[in-house]
Amino acid sequence: MSMTTEPQTIPGYTYASATLAPSPVGADDLRLLETTLLWTDDDERYLRMAGEVLADQVEAVLDLWYGYVGSHPHLVHYFTGPDGEPNADYLARVRARFGQWIRDLCARPRDATWLAYQEEIAQRHLDRKNETDGVDSVPMIPLRYMVAFIYPITATIRDFLAAKGHSDDDVEGMFQAWFKSVVLTVTLWSRPYAPDRW
């Protein structure tokens, strides 16, 4: 039995929605970033493999990541309301989309549709934080934590990638593809923080 939520039932998940604006980041920009990340055809293959390996572990990954955020007051702060208390409904809604982000990162082609949704997510950390979930919370996630999250989101995935009996080479290949994908994602999510300097 999978605990996976079907994408169409995830509140605020608007991947490929006709209402999404195109990303200001074009295909050429994306290809240069992939080149900078030393992207290879092997990474595509390993990313798909990672998606299969993580499929029935997404809730466990989220348990770990939410445990990490929840145990650090300076991070859970971004989910608090005017009373300073964490908003459980807000946390749950973001969690469902975070899980879908794991699946999408491993499985979706990185095309204009993918870029448009990365830009949507980027804005949901900044000027449009709280809007999707209709909550009254802290107005933005500072850039410092967007960049810093590259470490925990990357380092903690390795044990999950190794949990299905794959060879050391395959685990390493999946890990490198994941690492590159996380850095690529955060790079794209940093754009609206410095639109003229990005």
Next chain:
Amino acid sequence: MSMTTEPQTIPGYTYASATLAPSPVGADDLRLLETTLLWTDDDERYLRMAGEVLADQVEAVLDLWYGYVGSHPHLVHYFTGPDGEPNADYLARVRARFGQWIRDLCARPRDATWLAYQEEIAQRHLDRKNETDGVDSVPMIPLRYMVAFIYPITATIRDFLAAKGHSDDDVEGMFQAWFKSVVLTVTLWSRPYAPDRW
């Protein structure tokens, strides 16, 4: 025989100079970032170990990194002059400081002096690019490549960390400490790109 340049002879290297402004990033901000990166006492120990392991490999690391930049026109672009050709003297001056950055990252205490120099380096990628070396080059490094560089600068270090016969556990420990340190550095270097949203 070491090929190490003595810090005091590196052009433009102004670590701990009395003329440096204090960083707008305070010790409390830094501690919260370290916490976000899951920093532990082991990381301090492993970072010192990495410094010892890398000491006589710094030029080889720089050869690899400069080969990577030099083989990608969209990256070497940031070292070109008005004629579109790479400025060899500029590349050499930055290279010497890049090598010292490796040594400093592993060995220096992360105090107010360290923070002030990280801010100085940050500005040298942005509003004050070219000033230190008195060159006529591209005016800034875009944020996208600052963030994306986390991947190559982290992933390529592992073979160097493993080159001196340390145990797998020690290599892994050094790698994690290096990874955290690179993410921390890039986080701090991203500040002037979005000062009001950092």
